[in-house]
Amino acid sequence: MEKEKILVHICCGVDAVWALRKLKEEFPEAKLKGYFYDPNIHPQEEYELRWIETKRVCDDLGIECEKGEYDVENWLKAVKGLENEPERGARCTVCHDVRLEKSAQVAKEQGFNKFTTVLMMSPKKDFEVLSQVGTKIAEKYGLEFLPVEFRKGGGVEKMNKLSKQMQLYHQNYCGCIYGLFQQRKGLEYVPELVKFSKDILPGSTEEKLLIKQIRTFAENLGISCEEEEFSFxxxxxxxxxxxxxxxxxxxxxxxxxxxxxxxxxxxxxxxxxxxxxxxxxxxxxxxxxxxxxxxxxxxxxxxxxxxxxxxxxxxxxxxxxxxxxxxxxxxxxxSAKTQILFVGNTSGEKLFCTSVDKLKLEEVLAFIEKNKEKLQTGYIRINPSEVFGKLV
Ligand code: SF4
Known part of the structure; x- marks a missing residue:
C-alpha cells in the first residue's frame, strides 16, 4: 500500500501547534510536511513573524516545513473589487481558494497524495466551507483533501495551552488589511491620521506630551479637561x-x-x-x-x-x-492609539477644533486664556495630529 504523504498548509504557528499534533496522532505512519503559504498577510514583517513562529512549531515536532512565496501582488489582484466584503464573505472565499489551490499544486509537484490545512483550526473559519473548497481543489489535482476536525475534543483549549507554553506570537487580526479595518468595530477611516504634514505623529510620545502641556495650562486657569483615546x-x-x-x-x-x-x-x-x-x-x-x-x-x-x-x-x-x-x-x-483633548465644558457648544502642530502650542494656549469665560459654557477639541482643524 502506498505510504500516506500529507502536505499541510499552514497559516500561522498558533493554528499549527495543536493541529500538527492531532495529524501525527491520527496518521502516525504518514509522512507530514508543512507548507507555509500566506500571501494575504500585510505587512511583510507580519508575514515573516508568522513564518518564524510556524518554523519554530514544526522544528519542535521534527516536521519539515517549506516557506511559500510572498506573492502579495497576485493576492491583491485576486481579491480586487472585494475589499469591502465582510469577513467570511466573498473575499475570504477567494483568499482560501488562492491558498488551497497553491498548496494543492505544491502537493502534486512534490508527490504528496493528500493535503489539508490548519485554517480549519481557527474558530473564525467555517469548517464546512473549507472542506468543500479543499475537496473541489483536491479533485482537480487528483489528490485527497483531509477535512480534519481539529477543534473537536477540546482542540481550541489545547491549542491555547500549547501556544502559551511555547510563548508563540499571537496575532490579533486575520491577516489582510481589509479584514483589519472591519475587525475594528466602529473604526471609521480617519484620513487626518495619515496626513502629509507629520509634525506630530499620532500616537507618539510627543503627542501625549502636548496634550498634557495644554491640559495643565487649562486646569491651572480653572478650566476642566477630558482626554479621549481611540484606536486607529x-x-x-x-x-x-x-x-x-x-x-x-x-x-x-x-x-x-x-x-x-x-x-x-x-x-x-x-x-x-x-x-x-x-x-x-x-x-x-x-x-x-x-x-x-x-x-x-x-x-x-x-x-x-x-x-x-x-x-x-x-x-x-x-x-x-x-x-x-x-x-x-x-x-x-x-493597535496604535491616539488622543484627543477636550478643553472646557463638553456639554456646551463646540467652539473650535484644532490640530496643534499647524498652529503652534503658544497660539492654542493664548486662545484658551483669552476665551476662559467662554470655556465655562463651551469647549474646544484638540487632536494634535489632526490635519483639518482650523481656528474659527
Ligand atoms: S479576512 Fe482573513 S481570510 Fe478574509 S481575506 Fe482577509 S486574510 Fe483572507
Missing part, C-alpha cells in the same frame, strides 16, 4: 527614496501605498493632466507620481487601502521617458 490603523513610511536621473527628488508618499520590494527602476510612460494635478505613469510598474503645486493641499476624499504606490512631488518637472528609481518600505500598526 497607523500606516507609516519606514523608508522612501526617489531618484530622477540618479539625483534625489524631494517627495511625499500617499498613505496606504503598498511597499516596493528592492529597488525599482522605471521610465516615464505618460503624463496626464487631471483637475488638480498631473499624473505620471511608468512603463513597467504600477507606481504613479502625482505632480502638484502644493503638497499640503492634497486631500484623500475616500478611504484608500493598501494599493498602488503613489509618490507626490511638489513643483518638480517631469518629462516623458525620464528614468526614475524608487524605494519604499512601509508598515502599519493595527
Amino acid at each position: 490603523i497607523n500606516w507609516k513610511v519606514l523608508q522612501s527614496i526617489v531618484k530622477k536621473n540618479k539625483e534625489p527628488v524631494f517627495h511625499e508618499v500617499l498613505p496606504y501605498s503598498a511597499p516596493i520590494r528592492g529597488i525599482l527602476r522605471d521610465r516615464v510612460k505618460q503624463i496626464k493632466d487631471e483637475k488638480d494635478k498631473k499624473v505620471v505613469s511608468f512603463v513597467k510598474s504600477n507606481v504613479k507620481v502625482w505632480l502638484v503645486d502644493d503638497v499640503k493641499n492634497v486631500r484623500l476624499e475616500r478611504p484608500r487601502y493598501i494599493t498602488d504606490p503613489i509618490f507626490v512631488f511638489e513643483n518638480v518637472e517631469v518629462k516623458p521617458d525620464e528614468k526614475f528609481e524608487f524605494q519604499l518600505k512601509t508598515e502599519f500598526d493595527p
